[in-house]
Every structure is written in structure tokens, then in C-alpha cells.
Amino acid sequence: MATPSKRTNSPVLDGLRREQDTPTAWIFALPALAGLIFFVLAPFLLALFLSFTNLRLGSPLPLEFTGLRQYARIFADAAFLRALQNNTVFALMVVPVQTALALGLALLINQPLRGMVVFRTLFFTPVIFPLSLVSVIWILIFAPGPDGTLNSLLQWLTLGAWEPRDFLHDPRLALPAITVTSIWQGVGFQMVILLAALQSIPAELYEAARVDGARKRQQFVHITLPALKNPLTFVILVTTILAFRLFDQVQIMTRGGPNHATTTVMYEAVNAAFGSQQVARGAAMTVVFFTIVLTLTLVQRRIAGQERATS
Amino acid sequence: MRCGNVFARVAAYLILSGMALVFLIPVAMMVSGSLKPDHLVLPEAGRLVKLLPTEPTLENYRDVFARxxxxxxxxxxxxxxxxxxxxxxxxxxxxxxxxxxxxxxxxxxxxxxxxxxxxxxxxxxxxxxxxxxxxxxxxxxxxxxxxxxxxxxxxxxxxxxxxxxxxxxxxxxxxxxxxxxxxxxxxxxxxxxxxxxxxxxxxxxxxxxxxxxxxxxxxxxxxxxxxxxxxxxxxxxxxxxxxxxxxxxxxxxxxxxxxxxxxxxxxxxxxxxxxxxx
The missing domain is CATH 1.10.3720.10 (MetI-like)
Structure with missing residues (x-):
């Protein structure tokens, strides 16, 4: 972080200079700060506060402090526990597959071959599709019966041996189906970030390695991978957090079903607060969600920080 | 060496083209489905040849505005x-x-x-x-x-x-x-x-x-x-x-x-x- 002022030799002048813009600066920053305080910080503090109460919208009961009761309740709720489990399983499927795919595509596209821009455009295009539209398209792909796109593809590949499945209503297949949908929509985003990192590696490094007789593989291990370490940890963090934010696809494709097989923390929180007006319960789930996001972020900072310290 | 290079190049294009299909087909399905009569979209969802609508119609577009x-x-x-x-x-x-x-x-x-x-x-x-x-x-x-x-x-x-x-x-x-x-x-x-x-x-x-x-x-x-x-x-x-x-x-x-x-x-x-x- 750079200090914005150039130092003079006079401490008095420095002191004045350090604060010379105070009124103007506050005017500049105020609109953004007001927005952040009212619509980010305040709701966050409100979530903490509400999670220790019994608040329900439209309830005649007076507001009461109930301590940790909301937390005790949600952690005793099978649906919420299933939601936590689903988010974790979803993250464990999405993060490795999507990261590997994004990296693979970025490496392929980074080659000095013709037409790579066309492929980049193609792979990035789903990113600009709203998730709700993507979900609807994939409902048809996962349609039950032999006419569904995926079913008929699998039948063709297995020469007719595949038994058509109802992917989105099968407790074992519904979450993987949502996983595929999400990867299809999101992989282009990660690919572009990794591609930019690849392209920012100075060509001289490879040149020097070649002169020293390093093979392609050695170049990859000793130049490409180290340069990708920070962007990769970043991409993994963002994808993991995104996995815990999962909502749109679930709401549209399965409504958390069948039998909670695809419910998520956000789906449960929204349903508690919005569906059954139990704002305090939804707030407690929100706090759990935030704790997960915070933990993930701190872990990533730790890894990136270590990297910075050692390099 | 040169031979291996050509091979790698062909492989790269093959993989990329395969992936391109994965990204293109759902989009193509949407576009082609929007031009088909409603009752044909689901039955033809699994047939690649049907991505080209046999009798394209703009009726669906009119229906959207009506509904x-x-x-x-x-x-x-x-x-x-x-x-x-x-x-x-x-x-x-x-x-x-x-x-x-x-x-x-x-x-x-x-x-x-x-x-x-x-x-x-x-x-x-x-x-x-x-x-x-x-x-x-x-x-x-x-x-x-x-x-x-x-x-x-x-x-x-x-x-x-x-x-x-x-x-x-x-x-x-x-x-x-x-x-x-x-x-x-x-x-x-x-x-x-x-x-x-x-x-x-x-x-x-x-x-x-x-x-x-x-x-x-x-x-x-x-x-x-x-x-x-x-x-x-x-x-x-x-x-x-x-x-x-x-x-x-x-x-x-x-x-x-x-x-x-x-x-x-x-x-x-x-x-x-x-x-x-x-």
C-alpha cells in the first residue's frame, strides 16, 4: 500500500498536507460509504443481532432474546444439515472439475495457434447467460424418458444399453445434474482469469529455460505452475464460495428436492425468511453461511500469504 | 519432432472442437427450439439432426408477448x-x-x-x-x-x-x-x-x-x-x-x-x- 503523499522536509507541512483534503475527501467518499453502511454493514450486523432473537414477520409475539436457540434449532434440523452436506458435496464436485477444466482450456487456448480467439469467445459465452435461463435450458437436456437430450445421447453412446433416467427427480443424480449445469455456465469465467495469468508470464523466462536446455515439462513445472499459484488459489477460493452460494439453479431446477437431495444453505435460509416469515431463523442460517465464507477466505489468504513470504 | 508437433496440434484442435460442441449445443437447442412448434421441442430434444427445424415458425415469439x-x-x-x-x-x-x-x-x-x-x-x-x-x-x-x-x-x-x-x-x-x-x-x-x-x-x-x-x-x-x-x-x-x-x-x-x-x-x-x- 503506497502512501499517497510525497514527503517534504518540514513536519508541519507534512501534517497539514496529510489532512489538507479532509472535507473534500469525505464528500467524495460519502455516497459510497453511506451505501455500504446502510446496505452491507448494517444488514450484516442485523443478521447477527436477529439470529439471537425469535423474530417472525407479522407475528404478534413480542421480540425476545432467545440466545443460541435459533442455532440449536437449525443444527437439529435434518433439512439444514442436509443442506450443509449438499453444499459441501457440490463444492467437492465443482471445484476440482471446474478448476481443472478451466486450466486445461486456458492452456490449450494459450497456444500460438490460429482461431484460439474463437474458442475463447465460445467458452466464455455461457458466462453472460443468466443462471435462470441456463437452468431452464438444462431442464430440457435432463428431461426424463428416451427423448431427453442426455438420455438419448447416453443411449446412443451405449448402443441402447442405457436405461433412461429422470435425472432431476433422482435423489442420487439431481445434485450431479445441477453440478454439470453450473460448470457449463461458469467455467469460462475461471478460464479467462487463468488465461490472463498465463499470458502475463514473460516470454523471456521460457526463452531462457530453452537456452538452458529445459524440456517442455520442466518449463511447465518450474515456470508455468509457480506463476499460476496465486491465480489458481484465487480461482479455487472464488469457486468454493460460489458453491456455497448455490441457489438459482436449485430454486428453478429441483426446488431443493427430491426429498432435500438438492437443498442448500441459501435455499433453506430464503425459505425460512421469505417462505415462512421466520426472519430470525433465516438470519441464523445466514450467519452460518458467512462463517463458512470467512473461514474459506482466511485459509486462502494464509496460503497466498505464505507464497508471498517465500518468494 | 516436427511430426509430433503436427500431432499435438491436431489433438489440440480436436479437444477444443469437442468442447466447443458441448458449449454450442445447448445454445443451438434453445435457438432451434424457439423456432419449432411447441409440441415438437421435447420429442426432438435428443436428435442432433433435428437441430435444424423442419418447418421454422415465429409463432412462439408472438406467443411470448401474448402470454x-x-x-x-x-x-x-x-x-x-x-x-x-x-x-x-x-x-x-x-x-x-x-x-x-x-x-x-x-x-x-x-x-x-x-x-x-x-x-x-x-x-x-x-x-x-x-x-x-x-x-x-x-x-x-x-x-x-x-x-x-x-x-x-x-x-x-x-x-x-x-x-x-x-x-x-x-x-x-x-x-x-x-x-x-x-x-x-x-x-x-x-x-x-x-x-x-x-x-x-x-x-x-x-x-x-x-x-x-x-x-x-x-x-x-x-x-x-x-x-x-x-x-x-x-x-x-x-x-x-x-x-x-x-x-x-x-x-x-x-x-x-x-x-x-x-x-x-x-x-x-x-x-x-x-x-x-x-
């Missing part, structure tokens, strides 16, 4: 997203400038606060925010879909880091000539910062244009609802007519696709910039 207020959704989406993007650019860039260039008491504390807020995604505050706007009586308005999303900690941070790296000489000269910060910002800094304005505009646009969770929670009239919610509701509106749904999808994504193809370089740079700052 739902599509134009209204579109206007709402454009208005909501456009306002968030333009107000956001102004408000967040000014804050980023104050944090990176001006000398003021409280700068460090504010900067730390802004950086801390970056990790709070909408999902972490959606429920209490829902309660808050209910208290304000803002539900089912444009206001509730716009105002909370104008100020954005990550946008402020992107502006802040960009302005830090801008050469200071130009501003110094204007300062010595007695120009005020507001003038310096609008006549010198902003015109020289197109990349960051473009990146923030595109990132904001991408998140807001697809916004679904929040409008689902806070709106209940078609008159204020945006497109992403519109298509989800259209899908649940009986009778289920796939041709109509896909016609809705095509019309919904077409403007976005054109913007993307025109400003592709900016999109890619904008997205890439998020990784650089991580």
Missing part, C-alpha cells in the same frame, strides 16, 4: 441494471479516488473497512436486508432493486488500486495551478482511466443482469420484475410450452450477446482484472 409482459421485463431489466451501473461508476470511482489520492483524516480506517466488506456476498446479507427493506416499505419497487447495489466494496477497491498506479504528474500540475480535486477528477483522472471504468461496468453488469434471488424475494408484481425472474416464472406458467420458453430465452439473451460480441475485449479484460487483484 407474459415480456417488453416490461426487458425495460425493467435495462432500467435497473443501467441505473446500478451508471450510479455505481460515479459513486465508487469517487470513493476510490478519495482513498488513493486525497490526503485526509480517516483514510486508513475507511480503506480497511471497505476491504473487509468485500468478502460479504449478497447471500450473506439477503435475509436481514430483506427485513430492512420491509421496514422501509420498499418492497415491490424499483428502488429496492437498485439502491442497495450502487455502492460496492469491490468496485471501490478496483478503482482504488487502479488510481494508485496512475502517474501522479498530471494531477500535480493541475493542483499547482489551483484546480480543485473535483475538477482534477473529472477532467484528468477519469478520462485516463477507461480500463477500470470498463472493467467495473462490465462486472457490475454481469452480476446485476442475471440477478434472480433478490428480485424473487422482494417483488411480487410483473410491473417491476426483471427478465431472469420472468423466465423462471414463465417456465412454471401452465401449459408448459417449450417453444415459447426458448423464444423468451433467445430474446432475453440477444441484446446481451450483441453487447458481449461488440465489447468482447473489455469483457475479457474486466474479468481477468478480478484475478489480478485477488
Amino acid at each position: 407474459v409482459p415480456f417488453a416490461r421485463y426487458m425495460v425493467n431489466s435495462i432500467f435497473i441494471t443501467g441505473t446500478i451501473v451508471s450510479c455505481g461508476l460515479l459513486v465508487n470511482s469517487l470513493a476510490g479516488y478519495a482513498l488513493s489520492r486525497l490526503h485526509w483524516r480517516g483514510r486508513k480506517a475507511v480503506l480497511t473497512g471497505v476491504i473487509a466488506l468485500i468478502i460479504l456476498p449478497l447471500e450473506a446479507i439477503a435475509v436481514p436486508l430483506f427485513y430492512e427493506v420491509t421496514l422501509f416499505g420498499w418492497r415491490n419497487t424499483y428502488l429496492v432493486q437498485i439502491v442497495p447495489f450502487i455502492a460496492n466494496a469491490f468496485s471501490v477497491y478496483l478503482f482504488y488500486t487502479f488510481f494508485l498506479e496512475l502517474p501522479e504528474e498530471l494531477e500535480e500540475a493541475a493542483r499547482i495551478d489551483g484546480a480543485r480535486p473535483i475538477r482534477i477528477f473529472f477532467s484528468i483522472v477519469a478520462p485516463n482511466s477507461q480500463p477500470v471504468f470498463a472493467a467495473v461496468a462490465i462486472l457490475t453488469f454481469l452480476t446485476q443482469w442475471g440477478s434472480f434471488l433478490w428480485p424473487l424475494m422482494v417483488t411480487h408484481s410483473e410491473s417491476v420484475r426483471p427478465l431472469p425472474l420472468g423466465i423462471a416464472l414463465f417456465y412454471t406458467l401452465p401449459p408448459l410450452q417449450w417453444g415459447d420458453i426458448f423464444a423468451f430465452g433467445v430474446m432475453m439473451v440477444l441484446p446481451m450477446l450483441m453487447v458481449f460480441l461488440l465489447f468482447q475485449r473489455w469483457f475479457v479484460q474486466g474479468v481477468a482484472s478480478t484475478g489480478m487483484k485477488g
Whole structure:
């Protein structure tokens, strides 16, 4: 972080200079700060506060402090526990597959071959599709019966041996189906970030390695991978957090079903607060969600920080 | 060696083309489905040859307008997203400038606060925010879909880091000539910062244009609802007519696709910039 002022030799002048813009600066920053305080910080503090109460919208009961009761309740709720489990399983499927795919595509596209821009455009295009539209398209792909796109593809590949499945209503297949949908929509985003990192590696490094007789593989291990370490940890963090934010696809494709097989923390929180007006319960789930996001972020900072310290 | 090179090249193209099909087919299915009679879309969903409609019709497009207020959704989406993007650019860039260039008491504390807020995604505050706007009586308005999303900690941070790296000489000269910060910002800094304005505009646009969770929670009239919610509701509106749904999808994504193809370089740079700052 750079200090914005150039130092003079006079401490008095420095002191004045350090604060010379105070009124103007506050005017500049105020609109953004007001927005952040009212619509980010305040709701966050409100979530903490509400999670220790019994608040329900439209309830005649007076507001009461109930301590940790909301937390005790949600952690005793099978649906919420299933939601936590689903988010974790979803993250464990999405993060490795999507990261590997994004990296693979970025490496392929980074080659000095013709037409790579066309492929980049193609792979990035789903990113600009709203998730709700993507979900609807994939409902048809996962349609039950032999006419569904995926079913008929699998039948063709297995020469007719595949038994058509109802992917989105099968407790074992519904979450993987949502996983595929999400990867299809999101992989282009990660690919572009990794591609930019690849392209920012100075060509001289490879040149020097070649002169020293390093093979392609050695170049990859000793130049490409180290340069990708920070962007990769970043991409993994963002994808993991995104996995815990999962909502749109679930709401549209399965409504958390069948039998909670695809419910998520956000789906449960929204349903508690919005569906059954139990704002305090939804707030407690929100706090759990935030704790997960915070933990993930701190872990990533730790890894990136270590990297910075050692390099 | 040369032989291996050719082989690797062919392999690369084969893999990329295979992947291209995976990305293209769902989109092609949507476009082709939008041109087919409703009753043929599902039965032909599994037949690659049927991606070319045998008797293309525009009837689905007419049906969309007859069955739902599509134009209204579109206007709402454009208005909501456009306002968030333009107000956001102004408000967040000014804050980023104050944090990176001006000398003021409280700068460090504010900067730390802004950086801390970056990790709070909408999902972490959606429920209490829902309660808050209910208290304000803002539900089912444009206001509730716009105002909370104008100020954005990550946008402020992107502006802040960009302005830090801008050469200071130009501003110094204007300062010595007695120009005020507001003038310096609008006549010198902003015109020289197109990349960051473009990146923030595109990132904001991408998140807001697809916004679904929040409008689902806070709106209940078609008159204020945006497109992403519109298509989800259209899908649940009986009778289920796939041709109509896909016609809705095509019309919904077409403007976005054109913007993307025109400003592709900016999109890619904008997205890439998020990784650089991580």
C-alpha cells in the first residue's frame, strides 16, 4: 500500500498536507460509504443481532432474546444439515472439475495457434447467460424418458444399453445434474482469469529455460505452475464460495428436492425468511453461511500469504 | 519432432472442437427450439439432426408477448441494471479516488473497512436486508432493486488500486495551478482511466443482469420484475410450452450477446482484472 503523499522536509507541512483534503475527501467518499453502511454493514450486523432473537414477520409475539436457540434449532434440523452436506458435496464436485477444466482450456487456448480467439469467445459465452435461463435450458437436456437430450445421447453412446433416467427427480443424480449445469455456465469465467495469468508470464523466462536446455515439462513445472499459484488459489477460493452460494439453479431446477437431495444453505435460509416469515431463523442460517465464507477466505489468504513470504 | 508437433496440434484442435460442441449445443437447442412448434421441442430434444427445424415458425415469439409482459421485463431489466451501473461508476470511482489520492483524516480506517466488506456476498446479507427493506416499505419497487447495489466494496477497491498506479504528474500540475480535486477528477483522472471504468461496468453488469434471488424475494408484481425472474416464472406458467420458453430465452439473451460480441475485449479484460487483484 503506497502512501499517497510525497514527503517534504518540514513536519508541519507534512501534517497539514496529510489532512489538507479532509472535507473534500469525505464528500467524495460519502455516497459510497453511506451505501455500504446502510446496505452491507448494517444488514450484516442485523443478521447477527436477529439470529439471537425469535423474530417472525407479522407475528404478534413480542421480540425476545432467545440466545443460541435459533442455532440449536437449525443444527437439529435434518433439512439444514442436509443442506450443509449438499453444499459441501457440490463444492467437492465443482471445484476440482471446474478448476481443472478451466486450466486445461486456458492452456490449450494459450497456444500460438490460429482461431484460439474463437474458442475463447465460445467458452466464455455461457458466462453472460443468466443462471435462470441456463437452468431452464438444462431442464430440457435432463428431461426424463428416451427423448431427453442426455438420455438419448447416453443411449446412443451405449448402443441402447442405457436405461433412461429422470435425472432431476433422482435423489442420487439431481445434485450431479445441477453440478454439470453450473460448470457449463461458469467455467469460462475461471478460464479467462487463468488465461490472463498465463499470458502475463514473460516470454523471456521460457526463452531462457530453452537456452538452458529445459524440456517442455520442466518449463511447465518450474515456470508455468509457480506463476499460476496465486491465480489458481484465487480461482479455487472464488469457486468454493460460489458453491456455497448455490441457489438459482436449485430454486428453478429441483426446488431443493427430491426429498432435500438438492437443498442448500441459501435455499433453506430464503425459505425460512421469505417462505415462512421466520426472519430470525433465516438470519441464523445466514450467519452460518458467512462463517463458512470467512473461514474459506482466511485459509486462502494464509496460503497466498505464505507464497508471498517465500518468494 | 516436427511430426509430433503436427500431432499435438491436431489433438489440440480436436479437444477444443469437442468442447466447443458441448458449449454450442445447448445454445443451438434453445435457438432451434424457439423456432419449432411447441409440441415438437421435447420429442426432438435428443436428435442432433433435428437441430435444424423442419418447418421454422415465429409463432412462439408472438406467443411470448401474448402470454407474459415480456417488453416490461426487458425495460425493467435495462432500467435497473443501467441505473446500478451508471450510479455505481460515479459513486465508487469517487470513493476510490478519495482513498488513493486525497490526503485526509480517516483514510486508513475507511480503506480497511471497505476491504473487509468485500468478502460479504449478497447471500450473506439477503435475509436481514430483506427485513430492512420491509421496514422501509420498499418492497415491490424499483428502488429496492437498485439502491442497495450502487455502492460496492469491490468496485471501490478496483478503482482504488487502479488510481494508485496512475502517474501522479498530471494531477500535480493541475493542483499547482489551483484546480480543485473535483475538477482534477473529472477532467484528468477519469478520462485516463477507461480500463477500470470498463472493467467495473462490465462486472457490475454481469452480476446485476442475471440477478434472480433478490428480485424473487422482494417483488411480487410483473410491473417491476426483471427478465431472469420472468423466465423462471414463465417456465412454471401452465401449459408448459417449450417453444415459447426458448423464444423468451433467445430474446432475453440477444441484446446481451450483441453487447458481449461488440465489447468482447473489455469483457475479457474486466474479468481477468478480478484475478489480478485477488
